[in-house]
Amino acid sequence: MTSLDASTPAFDWIDGGGVTTPLGFVAGAVYAGIKTYGDEPRLDLGVLGGEAPLTAAGVFTRNAVTGHSVSHGRNLFARTSTIRGVVINSGNANTVTGTQGAKDCAHLAALAGALLGGTAGDVIVGSTGVIGRMLPMAKVERGASEITLSRDGGYAFSRAIMTTDTHEKQAALRFEVAGRAYRVGGCAKGSGMIHPNMGTMYGVVTTDAPVDAAWLDATWRAIVDRTFNMIDVDMDTSTSDMALVMASGAAGGDPVSAGHPAEAMLIAAIDAVAGRLARSVARDGEGATCLIEATASGAASVEDARIAARTVTSSPLVKTAVTGRDPNWGRIMMAAGRSGARIDQDRASVWIGEHCVLDAGQPVAVDLKLVSEAMGHEVVSIRVDLGVGDASATAWGCNLTHEYVSINADYTT
Amino acid sequence: MTSLDASTPAFDWIDGGGVTTPLGFVAGAVYAGIKTYGDEPRLDLGVLGGEAPLTAAGVFTRNAVTGHSVSHGRNLFARTSTIRGVVINSGNANTVTGTQGAKDCAHLAALAGALLGGTAGDVIVGSTGVIGRMLPMAKVERGASEITLSRDGGYAFSRAIMTTDTHEKQAALRFEVAGRAYRVGGCAKGSGMIHPNMGTMYGVVTTDAPVDAAWLDATWRAIVDRTFNMIDVDMDTSTSDMALVMASGAAGGDPVSAGHPAEAMLIAAIDAVAGRLARSVARDGEGATCLIEATASGAASVEDARIAARTVTSSPLVKTAVTGRDPNWGRIMMAAGRSGARIDQDRASVWIGEHCVLDAGQPVAVDLKLVSEAMGHEVVSIRVDLGVGDASATAWGCNLTHEYVSINADYTT
Numbered sequence: 035m036t037s038l039d040a041s042t043p044a045f046d047w048i049d050g051g052g053v054t055t056p057l058g059f060v061a062g063a064v065y066a067g068i069k070t071y072g073d074e075p076r077l078d079l080g081v082l083g084g085e086a087p088l089t090a091a092g093v094f095t096r097n098a099v100t101g102h103s104v105s106h107g108r109n110l111f112a113r114t115s116t117i118r119g120v121v122i123n124s125g126n127a128n129t130v131t132g133t134q135g136a137k138d139c140a141h142l143a144a145l146a147g148a149l150l151g152g153t154a155g156d157v158i159v160g161s162t163g164v165i166g167r168m169l170p171m172a173k174v175e176r177g178a179s180e181i182t183l184s185r186d187g188g189y190a191f192s193r194a195i196m197t198t199d200t201h202e203k204q205a206a207l208r209f210e211v212a213g214r215a216y217r218v219g220g221c222a223k224g225s226g227m228i229h230p231n232m233g234t235m236y237g238v239v240t241t242d243a244p245v246d247a248a249w250l251d252a253t254w255r256a257i258v259d260r261t262f263n264m265i266d267v268d269m270d271t272s273t274s275d276m277a278l279v280m281a282s283g284a285a286g287g288d289p290v291s292a293g294h295p296a297e298a299m300l301i302a303a304i305d306a307v308a309g310r311l312a313r314s315v316a317r318d319g320e321g322a323t324c325l326i327e328a329t330a331s332g333a334a335s336v337e338d339a340r341i342a343a344r345t346v347t348s349s350p351l352v353k354t355a356v357t358g359r360d361p362n363w364g365r366i367m368m369a370a371g372r373s374g375a376r377i378d379q380d381r382a383s384v385w386i387g388e389h390c391v392l393d394a395g396q397p398v399a400v401d402l403k404l405v406s407e408a409m410g411h412e413v414v415s416i417r418v419d420l421g422v423g424d425a426s427a428t429a430w431g432c433n434l435t436h437e438y439v440s441i442n443a444d445y446t447t
Numbered sequence: 448m449t450s451l452d453a454s455t456p457a458f459d460w461i462d463g464g465g466v467t468t469p470l471g472f473v474a475g476a477v478y479a480g481i482k483t484y485g486d487e488p489r490l491d492l493g494v495l496g497g498e499a500p501l502t503a504a505g506v507f508t509r510n511a512v513t514g515h516s517v518s519h520g521r522n523l524f525a526r527t528s529t530i531r532g533v534v535i536n537s538g539n540a541n542t543v544t545g546t547q548g549a550k551d552c553a554h555l556a557a558l559a560g561a562l563l564g565g566t567a568g569d570v571i572v573g574s575t576g577v578i579g580r581m582l583p584m585a586k587v588e589r590g591a592s593e594i595t596l597s598r599d600g601g602y603a604f605s606r607a608i609m610t611t612d613t614h615e616k617q618a619a620l621r622f623e624v625a626g627r628a629y630r631v632g633g634c635a636k637g638s639g640m641i642h643p644n645m646g647t648m649y650g651v652v653t654t655d656a657p658v659d660a661a662w663l664d665a666t667w668r669a670i671v672d673r674t675f676n677m678i679d680v681d682m683d684t685s686t687s688d689m690a691l692v693m694a695s696g697a698a699g700g701d702p703v704s705a706g707h708p709a710e711a712m713l714i715a716a717i718d719a720v721a722g723r724l725a726r727s728v729a730r731d732g733e734g735a736t737c738l739i740e741a742t743a744s745g746a747a748s749v750e751d752a753r754i755a756a757r758t759v760t761s762s763p764l765v766k767t768a769v770t771g772r773d774p775n776w777g778r779i780m781m782a783a784g785r786s787g788a789r790i791d792q793d794r795a796s797v798w799i800g801e802h803c804v805l806d807a808g809q810p811v812a813v814d815l816k817l818v819s820e821a822m823g824h825e826v827v828s829i830r831v832d833l834g835v836g837d838a839s840a841t842a843w844g845c846n847l848t849h850e851y852v853s854i855n856a857d858y859t860t
Contacts, residue, residue, distance in 0.1 A: 099784025099792045130780050130792060132809040165777020166810050227764060227781065268763040269682060270778075271785040350681040350763075351640060351855055358856030364578020365683075367543050368640065371512025372684040379512045379543060396545040397579050436849045442764055443771030 045306055048217075051206025054188030055219035056242035058085050058282025061187030063194035066177025068170060069125025069163065079177045080194030082187075082238065083119020083150040083157075088280045089244075090117045091251040092158060093258050095275035101129035102139035103159040104274060110158060115247035120278060121146035122160035122195045122236060123174065124223070129165045129273045138169045145178040160236050162223065162274050163197055192221035195236055198441055199225045203314040205307045211296035216243045216285045218303040222262075222311035226320040226442060227272040237262050237277040237311055243300050244283030246291035253301055254279045261308040264340065264429040266348040267319035268438070279304065316347075316430040321437030325413045326356055330370065331426040332382075332419035338375035339420075339427035345373035346416060347431030356414050356433040361405035363391040370418045381421025387411070394421070458719055461630075464619025467601030468632035469655035471498050471695030474600030476607035479590025481583060482538025482576065492590045493607030495600075495651065496532020496563040496570075501693040502657075503530045504664040505571060506671050508688035514542035515552035516572040517687060523571060528660035533691060534559030535573035535608045535649060536587065537636070542578045542686045551582045558591040573649050575636065575687050576610055605634035608649055611854055612638045616727040618720045624709035629656045629698045631716040635675075635724035639733040639855060640685040650675050650690040650724055656713050657696030659704035666714055667692045674721040677753065677842040679761040680732035681851070692717065729760075729843040734850030738826045739769055743783065744839040745795075745832035751788035752833075752840035758786035759829060760844030769827050769846040774818035776804040783831045794834025800824070807834070 054061050063080035092111055094104045110117065121142060128135050139161070143154035150157065161169070192202040206219035220239035237258075258277045283289070290300050317325040328346040333339035346352055349369035355362045363384050370377055380395040387408025389400050408414070414433075467474050476493035505524055507517045523530065534555060541548050552574070556567035563570065574582070605615040619632035633652035650671075671690045696702070703713050730738040741759040746752035759765055762782035768775045776797050783790055793808040800821025802813050821827070827846075 097781065097784040098786075098788070098790050099780045099795075127777065130777060130795075130805060130808070130810065132793075164775065165780060166805065167777075168810075270762055270764045270781060273777075273781050273784060349683055350851075351683045354852055354855035357852065360856065362577065364540070364543060364580075364686075367512050367578060368510065368683060368686050371510040371686060373511075375511075377511050380545075382512075382543075392543060392579065395543070397543065397581075434852060436852050438763075439767055439770065439847060439849050439852060442767035443773065 045207040045209055045303060048206040048208060051219055052188035052192050052204035052221050053082055053219045053238055053240045054185055055206035056217040056240045056282060058242050058284030059240050060085060060183040060185055061191040062181040062183040063187065063190035064177045064180045067173040068123055077190060077194035078125050079123045079174065080191040081119060081121045081146050081149055081181055081183060082191050084282050087116050087118060088282055089115055089247050089250055090278065090280040091115060091254040092276060092278040093255060095272055097271045097273045099130065099273050101127050101161055101274040102131065102135045103128060103161045104276065106139050106143060107158045107276060110155065115251065117158060118147060118150040118152035118156040120158040120160065120238065124195055124197050125163040126161060126167055126169050127163050127165045127274050128161040128169050131166065131168055134168060138171055141171060142174060145175065149178065149181060149183060158278060160274065160276055162195065162236065165273060188219065188221065195223045197223065198320055199223050200318055203311050203318065205310040207303055207307060209299050209303055211299050214285060214287050216241065216296065216300060218307045220307040220311050222315050224267060224315040225318045226267055227270045237308060239279045239304055239307055241281045241304065242283065242285040243281055243296065244285065244287060244289040245281040246289045249291035250279060250281060257305050257308050261305065261312040264344060265312045265316040266344060266429065266431045267316065269348050313430050316432050319432035320441045321435040322432030323435060324356065324433050326416065326431045326433060327413055327428060328416040329426060329428045330418050330420060332421050332423060333425040334376045334423040336425045336427055339425045342370045342373045342375035342418065342420060343427050343429035345369045346418060347429045350434055353431065353434035356409055357435050359406045359409040361386060361391065361402045361409065366416060366418055367392065370420065375420060376422050378421040383419040385417040387415055458620040458622055458716060461619040461621060464632055465601035465605050465617035465634050466495055466632045466651055466653045467598055468619035469630040469653045469695060471655050471697030472653050473498060473596040473598055474604040475594045475596040476600065476603035477590045477593045480586040481536055490603060490607035491538050492536045492587065493604040494532060494534045494559050494562055494594055494596060495604050497695050499695065500529050500531060501695055502528055502660050502663055503691065503693040504528060504667040505689060505691040506668060508685055510684045510686045512543065512686050514540050514574055514687040515544065515548045516541060516574045517689065519552050519556060520571045520689060523568065528664065530571060531560060531563040531565035531569035533571040533573060533651065537608055537610050538576040539574060539580055539582050540576050540578045540687050541574035541582050544579065544581055547581060551584055554584060555587060558588065562594060562596060571691060573687065573689055575608065575649065578686060601632065601634065608636045610636065611733055612636050613731055616724055616731065618723040620716055620720060622712050622716055624712050627698060627700050629709060629713060630654065631720045633720040633724050635728050637680060637728040638731045639680055640683045650721060652692045652717055652720055654694045654717065655696065655698040656694055656709065657698065657700060657702040658694040659702045662704035663692060663694060670718050670721050674718065674725040677757060678725045678729040679757060679842065679844045680729065682761050726843050729845050732845035733854045734848040735845030736848060737769065737846050739829065739844045739846060740826055740841060741829045742839060742841045743831055743833060745834050745836060746838040747789045747836040749838045749840055752838045755783045755786045755788035755831065755833060756840050756842035758782045759831060760842045763847055766844065766847035769822055770848050772819045772822040774799060774804065774815045774822065779829060779831055780805065783833065788833060789835050791834040796832040798830040800828055
């Protein structure tokens with residue numbers, strides 16, 4: 035009934051495509067030794083950039099405690115929207131690391147800048163992993179010196195940014211407008227500390243469309259609000275969240291901005307890639323075995339619909355009910371009720387899958403076995419109608435399992 | 448170092464005492480058949496009231512979806528502060544049960560009113576358990592007819608209000624002012640859907656002190672804000688939360704209000720009983736193996752300190768770190784940072800137990816084995832100094848274990 039791409043228009047999706055599928059981008063990654071999983075080496079330092087300067091926009095975490103990479107990125111975007119690329123390490127967040135941490139961040143940016151033909155001031159930095167540990171800069175320097183950038187380095191880059199993710203998250207598509215082909219690609223990482231309040235940690239989207247910088251910034255913020263900002267794994271907002279979009283212009287033609295013939299399709303394409311990545315992050319939430327897609331309708335405002343939908347997907351009691359395939363829909367009403375959204379409980383309705391379990395405030399005598407079956411699907415769809423208006427929104431989350439506890443009870447040491 | 452009663456002054460605590468320890472109260476409970484745990488009968492319907500009319504005050508959940516018992520209680524307190532008592536059933540929340548549910552609630556109040564020598568309009572109702580199921584009124588009627596009220600019925604009452612609690616939560620103490628003895632008792636239940644925003648589901652405190660009604664109402668609201676409203680098990684706010692205080696006046700003397708010689712001691716005594724009950728609820732959170740006591744200091748305001756402390760105790764990543772005895776203090780900073788409280792990360796400090804792990808923004812080279820040991824205590828104490836002011840507050844929560852998932856993945860069916 036519902037899939038990871040339910041709400042997206044028809045695009046030519048490119049299997050295995052990612053951030054270097056659009057023209058004009060190069061990437062590479064190495065195992066620098068920052069991230070250790072026993073003896074197994076895993077890519078932990080990646081660089082992605084343009085063959086020429088890129089037009090970019092980024093949004094960052096609203097957590098009041100932020101990594102040095104976030105300060106670096108905010109300062110950079112306050113100055114310019116033209117960058118050379120981004121460097122991301124996993125295994126260490128370089129957050130709450132004092133004055134040395136700030137120097138290490140600038141040094142990492144400079145190393146990547148040199149690789150991309152620029153300086154530290156041209157490169158966005160991402161550092162994700164444990165908070166409060168110093169970056170091992172000798173390893174970082176050696177690793178950076180071993181990176182080779184290429185037009186097919188997107189896959190390696192998508193692996194290098196992973197922490198507890200069970201697989202890389204990539205997406206890419208192609209579309210044409212007036213005979214000209216454009217491509218949009220992206221990658222993201224989860225998979226815990228996911229309650230983005232500005233981009234998840236991390237989403238990176240690329241396109242070869244030429245774009246107007248101000249248009250890109252406004253477009254990106256709106257898209258992030260309905261994609262990365264609508265997912266949740268565990269209510270915890272990371273200190274390093276970042277959602278970045280970069281455009282190379284290599285597809286040629288006039289820059290896209292308001293009124294350009296390709297504007298609508300490009301917005302839909304970036305939305306589709308960001309949405310697919312966001313849902314992949316939720317689906318791969320730590321320990322998750324399914325995606326929860328919650329829609330709040332009948333809301334007084336879009337803002338109300340968003341907080342109601344998001345509260346349903348983030349409620350531990352809804353998440354464990356899904357794990358147990360337990361049609362305990364009262365927990366859905368409880369979550370909507372505590373969300374802060376306006377709700378009229380005498381007019382509210384609830385559906386699990388296609389089954390209406392509460393109809394305008396009256397419990398429905400439904401076969402609970404069928405409802406339980408609907409909770410065993412790969413995508414568990416929930417809808418709550420708040421009974422007060424016309425606005426609606428959808429949020430994505432995942433179920434809460436024993437495995438989430440195992441993963442997080444034993445992470446740093 | 449820290450105990451369940453760390454912050455309370457020295458009172459004469461009464462072992463095994465509860466809501467009927469203060470003079471002038473009677474209680475009783477039966478197994479009516481509302482709550483089933485396999486074949487094992489457990490008390491599920493309890494009545495507590497006064498030998499004479501009581502002065503009372505109550506605060507209720509702020510969840511926008513509320514049980515019929517909450518509407519009933521709000522209406523009653525809007526009209527009067529003189530009541531005969533309270534009836535509570537467990538196993539069924541009588542929430543989102545439509546018009547029939549409202550009638551059932553009034554009928555339950557009338558049954559208890561008759562037992563207590565009053566009417567439905569004299570009795571507060573509490574219904575806790577599954578949401579969206581009709582109360583089995585034939586069983587409730589038969590059960591109510593079998594209840595016998597007595598001066599030592601407080602223990603049975605405290606058992607009847609339990610749902611997934613592993614044990615009853617009672618407390619009682621005695622103190623004297625100017626040769627007159629006063630008693631304060633209480634009971635509470637948890638143990639999931641605990642993020643009270645007005646009283647936990649449920650806390651009931653009794654005293655034989657005579658009190659002024661307006662003074663009791665104001666005093667109770669302030670006490671609830673620093674006790675029941677500072678605990679968390681799982682971020683989910685119940686639809687039936689209620690914190691109730693009832694005074695019989697049986698100790699004799701003038702009503703206590705501002706300026707009365709016993710005022711300060713009575714406030715401290717009610718605070719001590721409510722605080723002990725609140726910490727017991729947090730400690731007995733579903734699946735919990737320890738109490739987490741988090742203090743936020745150096746805050747810009749008490750409100751900031753409260754949300755920071757509460758966010759630390761409710762963060763899934765902090766809670767799982769405690770389960771793993773993992774000294775991953777970055778998660779504490781993450782939680783404080785996302786709480787909404789003002790924080791200066793370059794001046795912030797963090798302690799786990801007695802160990803300072805972050806000192807004014809600089810990580811401390813501490814023996815992580817010792818920190819891990821401190822996380823294995825019965826009470827795990829955490830402190831974060833926000834580095835911006837002088838206000839402080841303490842919140843209580845519990846760790847997140849596999850058992851929480853097991854309990855909640857299989858609750859209704």
